[in-house]
Amino acid sequence: MPAWFDDFTAAIDAHEQECLVCEACGDRTLPPRQFCPACAATELTPEPLPDRGEILSYTEISVTIPKFRGETPYTVVLVELAEGVQLTGQLREATADEIELGDEVRLDTEPRDDGLALITFHPAST
Amino acid sequence: MVATIVSAASTKYDNYPESSSRELFGEAAAEAFDGIDLTPADLDAVYVGNFMGDLIEDQGHMGPLLADHVGAREAASIRVESACASGGATVAQAVQAIEAGAAEAVLVGGVEQMSLADIAHVTDALANAADDVYENEQGLTFPGIYALIARRYMHEFGVTQADLAAVSVKNRNNAVANPLAQFQEEVSREDVLESKPIATPLRLYDACPVSDGASVVVVVSETFATAHDLDASARILGTGQSSDAVALQDRATITHMPAAERAATAAYDDAGVTPVDIDVAEVHDCFTIAEIVALEALGFYELGEGARGAVEGETALDGRLPVNPSGGLLGKGHPVGATGVGQLVELTKQLDGRHPNQVDDADTALAHNVGGSGASTTVTILGGA
Ligand SMILES: [Zn+2]
Numbered sequence: 001m002p003a004w005f006d007d008f009t010a011a012i013d014a015h016e017q018e019c020l021v022c023e024a025c026g027d028r029t030l031p032p033r034q035f036c037p038a039c040a041a042t043e044l045t046p047e048p049l050p051d052r053g054e055i056l057s058y059t060e061i062s063v064t065i066p067k068f069r070g071e072t073p074y075t076v077v078l079v080e081l082a083e084g085v086q087l088t089g090q091l092r093e094a095t096a097d098e099i100e101l102g103d104e105v106r107l108d109t110e111p112r113d114d115g116l117a118l119i120t121f122h123p124a125s126t
Numbered sequence: 127m128v129a130t131i132v133s134a135a136s137t138k139y140d141n142y143p144e145s146s147s148r149e150l151f152g153e154a155a156a157e158a159f160d161g162i163d164l165t166p167a168d169l170d171a172v173y174v175g176n177f178m179g180d181l182i183e184d185q186g187h188m189g190p191l192l193a194d195h196v197g198a199r200e201a202a203s204i205r206v207e208s209a210c211a212s213g214g215a216t217v218a219q220a221v222q223a224i225e226a227g228a229a230e231a232v233l234v235g236g237v238e239q240m241s242l243a244d245i246a247h248v249t250d251a252l253a254n255a256a257d258d259v260y261e262n263e264q265g266l267t268f269p270g271i272y273a274l275i276a277r278r279y280m281h282e283f284g285v286t287q288a289d290l291a292a293v294s295v296k297n298r299n300n301a302v303a304n305p306l307a308q309f310q311e312e313v314s315r316e317d318v319l320e321s322k323p324i325a326t327p328l329r330l331y332d333a334c335p336v337s338d339g340a341s342v343v344v345v346v347s348e349t350f351a352t353a354h355d356l357d358a359s360a361r362i363l364g365t366g367q368s369s370d371a372v373a374l375q376d377r378a379t380i381t382h383m384p385a386a387e388r389a390a391t392a393a394y395d396d397a398g399v400t401p402v403d404i405d406v407a408e409v410h411d412c413f414t415i416a417e418i419v420a421l422e423a424l425g426f427y428e429l430g431e432g433a434r435g436a437v438e439g440e441t442a443l444d445g446r447l448p449v450n451p452s453g454g455l456l457g458k459g460h461p462v463g464a465t466g467v468g469q470l471v472e473l474t475k476q477l478d479g480r481h482p483n484q485v486d487d488a489d490t491a492l493a494h495n496v497g498g499s500g501a502s503t504t505v506t507i508l509g510g511a
Contacts, residue, residue, distance in 0.1 A: 029376070030376070056380070057380065058274070059326055063249065063324045064267055065253050069246060071265070074265060076265055086376070088374070090265050101277070118263075119264050
């Protein structure tokens with residue numbers, strides 16, 4: 001896993017997660033970027049990223065890639081954390097049957113055996 | 127300088143675990159050159175669409191390898207890779223070379239040999255079309271990405287799993303009459319809805335299969351065709367291509383496909399036609415939801431209305447706009463790098479009046495090819511010769 005992602009997930013663990021905001025147009029995006037995807041400006045400033053967001057979509061995965069073999073079924077959620085900033089991660093402490101689009105979830109990470117971090121989301125009530 | 131298709135051929139799409147990319151590509155090319163007064167030595171270039179040769183066969187550098195294997199060792203050759211849109215992107219490159227006057231005769235082909243690997247390895251290789259860090263490493267699979275699109279689309283537009291299944295039923299049943307199609311058995315809506323879940327709400331029969339196969343078209347300039355007394359089968363009236371963020375999470379919307387809209391607009395403008403002029407279309411239905419959002423992006427339906435096509439029979443063989451009469455990716459199969467070229471093979475037959483699922487009076491046809499979950503899209507518009 002690239003170093004930038006280790007930095008990104010370490011910041012989540014420290015409750016200091018950030019997104020990048022374009023000084024020219026206000027577009028928010030996730031690291032690492034040198035150019036704003038909306039206007040191609042290069043002045044991007046880190047700003048705090050909320051740790052709570054809303055489920056935009058989700059799927060329970062039964063057939064997976066070798067890395068996650070033996071872990072199925074698991075649920076992946078696509079969450080909007082701030083306007084324009086969406087993040088993909090695995091759902092914890094609930095099953096696909098127990099969530100709905102629009103539910104509030106909380107961002108976290110989880111270490112894996114290979115030393116890499118996984119993005120996770122938990123129901124905001126837990 | 128209008129690019130003209132003078133021959134088109136495909137292998138049957140199927141699983142050929144005993145074969146290889148070079149054999150499949152050679153088989154399609156041999157059929158394409160059979161019966162036309164042109165030899166591979168006349169080619170200026172060989173362009174090859176291929177996605178995972180290096181991941182499955184340990185074989186990169188497919189351009190010269192395959193040019194050599196079709197008897198065109200000295201032609202300019204290159205592999206074009208744009209995930210599942212590799213075939214369509216290859217066509218666009220060839221048309222641009224001909225329109226620029228840089229080439230007069232090009233073999234445009236695509237090939238994929240996927241069944242050599244087990245399904246987990248193939249799923250892993252296909253995942254290369256997604257954002258590795260933000261998607262794959264988080265456990266998101268390729269079907270999973272389309273499942274996220276499907277779930278959100280169903281929520282926003284009140285579409286059901288049965289509506290999605292109608293796309294699979296239509297396309298798989300179209301495949302039965304196509305001898306080049308991988309699936310040759312009729313399915314019912316119940317078969318689709320009862321097939322095993324792969325990434326909810328999508329099930330196995332909402333997804334295209336793992337396929338091997340090759341497709342080629344011989345594309346020449348109009349002046350070259352005249353000079354060599356070659357009969358045109360179809361003319362390439364327009365092409366369009368556009369991109370979007372690779373990761374679904376980075377898109378402005380996940381329920382429609384702006385890259386496809388941009389590619390379609392460019393292709394319609396280039397061809398000087400509008401959606402109402404299209405008589406038959408081959409669209410990229412790697413999953414049932416993909417055909418629905420494609421029909422909207424291509425201007426055939428308003429946003430949220432695309433499911434009507436299959437549900438109400440408007441995109442059936444006898445409907446007002448037949449979509450995927452070949453069987454599509456769902457029924458015909460999806461040898462990734464070949465698919466976009468295979469669409470042109472099917473449409474060339476339609477315009478030539480010799481397709482097994484012939485659409486009456488087909489004169490203008492559209493092919494739509496997608497890479498990843500919508501990050502690259504090509505649209506090609508063909509006219510009768
Ligand atoms: Zn900007």
